[in-house]
Amino acid sequence: MRHEIPHARPGQVIGLLGGSFDPAHAGHVHITRAALRLFGLDRVWWLVSPGNPLKARGPAPMADRMARARALIRDPRVIVTDFEARAGTRYTAETIAALQATYSGVRFVWLMGADNLVQFDRWQDWRQIMARVPVGVLARPGQNLPARASRAARTFHAARIKAKFSRALAHADAPAWCFVNVPLRDISSSAIRARGGWMAGQVPHADVGLSGQGRDE
Helix, strand or coil: CCCCCCCCCCCCEEEEEEECCCCCCHHHHHHHHHHHHHCCCCEEEEEECCCCCCCCCCCCCHHHHHHHHHHHCCCCCEEEECHHHHHCCCCHHHHHHHHHHHCCCCEEEEEEEHHHHHCHHHCCCHHHHHHHCCEEEEECCCCHHHHHCCHHHHHCHHHEECHHHHHHHHHCCCCCEEEEECCCCECCHHHHHHCCCCCCCCCCCCCCCCCCECCCC
């Protein structure tokens, strides 16, 4: 199946949620809708990656992960795309640079969970990511201390925007980041795989809920 590059207009504010989505689940839906609301985004793009450089095991086939993600999210504000595979980028910093070169005048916000902020300094060119786009961090209560004590949080302490001003993040000049709490129940892609709830080609059941947050993809 051919997946077209998403359309975006200059002036739009688009959140980027990257990951292997192996598989996409209700937590991704919930965190996406929270980001749309809390950060005042026009759209969110799910960037389904060819693979995670920090993980040794490869994900399920791209076509299967794309199909599951598109079956799960029905919000017209959310686009599922294989931009990274089409652009040939491997790391987030490369992807953001390619997006900014492709979509002149569009404002991008990188979205991540608090667990990713904890290990953010392990990402390739992580300082460059912070220098290019604002970053929105979403967390469950109880994750505050490890995330706020992380190397990335300490390094960019002066660039942090308070949660009560979260809707200003998208229009701030990078580096800028904002940490907001989103009360959610626990769910993750790795847990779904471990219990055998995901096989290549499988689409979500109709009773998949809209609460929960994935912690690892």
